[in-house]
Amino acid sequence: FKIVVLISGSGSNLQAILDNIESGNIDAKITAVISNRANAYGLERAEKYGIDAKVLDHTHYESREEFDLELQTLIDSYTPDLIVLAGFMRILSDGFVEHYNGKLINIHPSLLPLYKGLDTHQRALTDKQSDHGASVHFVIPELDAGKVIIQGIVDIKEDDDAESLAQRVHQIEHKIYPHAVKILAEGRLAYNNGDVLYDGKP
Numbered sequence: 001f002k003i004v005v006l007i008s009g010s011g012s013n014l015q016a017i018l019d020n021i022e023s024g025n026i027d028a029k030i031t032a033v034i035s036n037r038a039n040a041y042g043l044e045r046a047e048k049y050g051i052d053a054k055v056l057d058h059t060h061y062e063s064r065e066e067f068d069l070e071l072q073t074l075i076d077s078y079t080p081d082l083i084v085l086a087g088f089m090r091i092l093s094d095g096f097v098e099h100y101n102g103k104l105i106n107i108h109p110s111l112l113p114l115y116k117g118l119d120t121h122q123r124a125l126t127d128k129q130s131d132h133g134a135s136v137h138f139v140i141p142e143l144d145a146g147k148v149i150i151q152g153i154v155d156i157k158e159d160d161d162a163e164s165l166a167q168r169v170h171q172i173e174h175k176i177y178p179h180a181v182k183i184l185a186e187g188r189l190a191y192n193n194g195d196v197l198y199d200g201k202p
């Protein structure tokens with residue numbers, strides 16, 4: 001089971017998946033890590049494991065479609081079974097997303113369908129929510145709207161600010177993202193035209 005991971009930054013979720021592969025919890029191989037930013041720390045994490053670490057700088061392309069096509073060609077050269085977005089800070093064009101129908105997943109720092117888009121922690125605090133969290137979901141053209149695979153919940157504490165909350169959400173991300181990858185690698189999730197079956201059940 002071959003995985004390509006797309007990042008833009010630190011890659012702590014990438015690290016969590018790498019740790020789970022190393023410990024034998026996930027039976028899969030990350031064949032490439034691709035970043036749109038040359039200084040993404042996640043590239044160094046990949047190199048430590050001897051994984052191909054590639055940079056595709058979006059500023060060198062004239063349009064989103066041109067960049068996405070080049071990205072698609074690079075990804076497809078690794079023939080992955082799964083493409084994992086792990087802090088990849090780019091909106092992907094419809095054609096790209098449709099090309100990877102059912103094979104493209106993302107982690108979003110909120111309890112979807114709440115708080116799509118940016119600034120999720122502050123928005124949850126402003127709304128005086130009692131809990132918050134993160135969601136792993138299949139990617140569809142509509143932003144943060146694909147079927148949710150797994151969610152992790154954290155309580156919001158009275159003295160939380162956006163940063164302290166973000167930190168706890170990050171910790172839970174490192175648990176749920178590897179778990180989602182694990183069940184996908186085990187073939188326990190089936191994706192059919194937007195419907196998701198887990199162990200054969202809806």
Ligand code: GRF
Nearest residue numbers: 010011012013087107108109
């Ligand atoms: C996470 O907060 C994730 O929810 C969001 O981007 C961040 C990635 O963090 N999509 P990292 O690069 O994995 O540390």
